[in-house]
Amino acid sequence: MMELSDFYPSPSDLIESEIAVLNLLRTDPYIKETHNQFARHASAYYERNRDGQSRGFEFVSYFDVWHASMRRQKQGSGKQGKRTPNVRLLVAVRIELDKRAFSNVTYCLTVCRIRSGHLTILRKFHFDVTGGGGKSEPRLQQHPLCHLQYCGEMVPQMATMGCRETQLNQMHPWLSEPRIFFWPMSLALLIDMALHEFPDGRSKKFREKPEWRGLVRSQEALVLQPFYKKCVDVIGKHRTLADEFYVG
Amino acid sequence: MSISKKIIWIDDNPGRKRTADDLDAKFVNVQNKDLAEIVVELLSGPPPPLVILDHVLDRSTPKNPVLQKGSTIAEAFKEEWPSCPVVCVTSGDNVEDIDLRTKRTYDVFFSFQDFRKYIDRIDAIRKGFALVARTKGMTARKLVQFLKPPKDEIDRLVAALPDDLKESFRDPSVASRLYRWIEGLMDRPGFLYDRLWAATFLGLNESAFEKVADRFEKGQYIGVFARDDDPRWWSSRLSEILYKQCKPKTGEMSWHVGRRLRGIKKEHHSRCYACGKEFPDTVAYLDKVSNQQRAMHLECTLLHPRFQRELYFEDIRMMRGQ
Numbered sequence: 001m002m003e004l005s006d007f008y009p010s011p012s013d014l015i016e017s018e019i020a021v022l023n024l025l026r027t028d029p030y031i032k033e034t035h036n037q038f039a040r041h042a043s044a045y046y047e048r049n050r051d052g053q054s055r056g057f058e059f060v061s062y063f064d065v066w067h068a069s070m071r072r073q074k075q076g077s078g079k080q081g082k083r084t085p086n087v088r089l090l091v092a093v094r095i096e097l098d099k100r101a102f103s104n105v106t107y108c109l110t111v112c113r114i115r116s117g118h119l120t121i122l123r124k125f126h127f128d129v130t131g132g133g134g135k136s137e138p139r140l141q142q143h144p145l146c147h148l149q150y151c152g153e154m155v156p157q158m159a160t161m162g163c164r165e166t167q168l169n170q171m172h173p174w175l176s177e178p179r180i181f182f183w184p185m186s187l188a189l190l191i192d193m194a195l196h197e198f199p200d201g202r203s204k205k206f207r208e209k210p211e212w213r214g215l216v217r218s219q220e221a222l223v224l225q226p227f228y229k230k231c232v233d234v235i236g237k238h239r240t241l242a243d244e245f246y247v248g
Numbered sequence: 249m250s251i252s253k254k255i256i257w258i259d260d261n262p263g264r265k266r267t268a269d270d271l272d273a274k275f276v277n278v279q280n281k282d283l284a285e286i287v288v289e290l291l292s293g294p295p296p297p298l299v300i301l302d303h304v305l306d307r308s309t310p311k312n313p314v315l316q317k318g319s320t321i322a323e324a325f326k327e328e329w330p331s332c333p334v335v336c337v338t339s340g341d342n343v344e345d346i347d348l349r350t351k352r353t354y355d356v357f358f359s360f361q362d363f364r365k366y367i368d369r370i371d372a373i374r375k376g377f378a379l380v381a382r383t384k385g386m387t388a389r390k391l392v393q394f395l396k397p398p399k400d401e402i403d404r405l406v407a408a409l410p411d412d413l414k415e416s417f418r419d420p421s422v423a424s425r426l427y428r429w430i431e432g433l434m435d436r437p438g439f440l441y442d443r444l445w446a447a448t449f450l451g452l453n454e455s456a457f458e459k460v461a462d463r464f465e466k467g468q469y470i471g472v473f474a475r476d477d478d479p480r481w482w483s484s485r486l487s488e489i490l491y492k493q494c495k496p497k498t499g500e501m502s503w504h505v506g507r508r509l510r511g512i513k514k515e516h517h518s519r520c521y522a523c524g525k526e527f528p529d530t531v532a533y534l535d536k537v538s539n540q541q542r543a544m545h546l547e548c549t550l551l552h553p554r555f556q557r558e559l560y561f562e563d564i565r566m567m568r569g570q
Binding site for chain 2 (some may be wrong): 032033036044047050060156
């Protein structure tokens with residue numbers, strides 16, 4: 001059976017890399033000016049996470065953006081052509097360790113419509129990695145070591161941001177299946193994807209900055225390269241990815 | 249170049265000699281004396297460690313309002329002794345009448361009414377200028393090291409240095425420019441927090457912060473030009489010390505964790521000045537003309553129109569109107 005360490009970085013390497021992402025985000029001019037709350041959260045979580053590798057890693061924040069295909073806002077323009085944000089992209093990460101080994105790793109992207117006074121959850125995805133550390137709960141069925149899950153449970157901070165659990169219930173968060181075999185996620189990869197899919201006037205420039213691209217590339221090298229190498233190896237040995245990556 | 253050991257205090261009010269004596273300064277009484285002659289004589293000698301100048305010297309001679317200004321004399325001193333700090337002292341009633349550019353002729357500007365409380369600060373200025381002056385082979389990193397910063401902050405501090413401090417190290421005015429920058433660091437929350445910001449960061453009110461401040465002593469700013477009368481704390485060290493004392497639970501920020509510090513009770517908790525609810529996460533002015541600040545929720549505030557955003561610093565905010 002495949003071990004996580006066969007294709008996934010060590011906890012210290014992954015956390016160090018995620019802290020480097022927060023360090024850039026907390027002082028990047030675009031993030032600071034356009035998504036100030038995100039920069040503040042990055043700064044606070046940077047301080048919280050930087051000495052706590054044995055405790056894991058946590059980060060929650062959001063981008064408020066104007067998304068053209070959101071039909072609600074007919075009058076979405078504010079002063080000087082600035083659009084009033086109509087979408088909140090919530091980004092959450094939790095890396096849990098047990099005895100310095102991964103127990104659970106979750107990256108979450110939630111797309112919410114901004115309503116007056118509350119948020120409406122439109123989409124919610126979890127990118128999970130199942131670690132071997134800690135007590136493994138008995139599972140009803142096998143699942144991929146790294147997978148994408150639609151919906152999933154509420155992130156605790158979502159409620160304080162104005163999300164209603166009742167909305168999530170409509171998506172039946174208790175149903176974990178299907179867990180779609182998917183590449184492992186990281187913070188820079190998730191943010192890059194979010195800003196790519198929901199661009200604003202300046203996010204393209206941000207994503208093109210050498211400093212940001214350097215971080216994305218380093219996380220691709222850290223998280224994706226060994227994963228895809230492993231996939232190629234498995235396929236080359238006439239095994240299926242499901243044979244290797246599903247664990248019980 | 250030899251340096252005189254004594255601070256020089258030039259004033260036309262002999263009543264201030266006692267305060268000068270407390271500072272162990274050489275008091276130069278220019279009342280009814282030729283100011284220009286005295287200044288020329290002083291400039292022919294070695295530079296003192298610090299000069300204190302009265303801003304209005306209208307009781308000296310000759311009767312010329314231009315020459316009877318401390319700022320004019322300060323300019324002469326700065327030209328001849330660029331690494332010597334020049335402190336202005338003036339009576340409180342004319343502070344508002346002095347324009348900013350004139351004030352900037354001096355390194356620092358104090359009202360005589362509160363002068364005694366600044367004595368430690370003046371001593372810190374004297375020592376700081378001397379330290380910078382005797383440092384050889386200055387670099388941007390060396391400048392930043394004068395602040396005794398947390399290791400993790402060094403790169404960001406170097407990046408935050410103004411352009412004129414990233415180079416021009418051989419220019420003897422470097423101490424003056426460094427002093428001005430550090431004063432800005434202390435005034436603008438970001439790297440450093442004052443008492444209210446530190447308390448809010450820990451989820452406490454100011455009086456409660458006093459109860460726990462000794463536990464954050466290692467976070468206090470003790471670098472060059474430190475203000476003992478108005479201390480600052482490294483924001484990154486506050487969190488480092490906090491999280492060593494209390495481990496954060498899932499979803500907790502510093503203002504949640506700080507409330508679990510030993511001895512903290514409900515009455516010590518900070519509350520938002522605007523809405524009265526718990527867990528304010530920023531500090532803001534009451535309005536755009538007020539100089540009073542209170543702990544508030546970010547959403548109860550908006551950007552203060554008089555302040556620009558700065559990359560490495562917190563936004564300066566004010567309470568949102570009704």
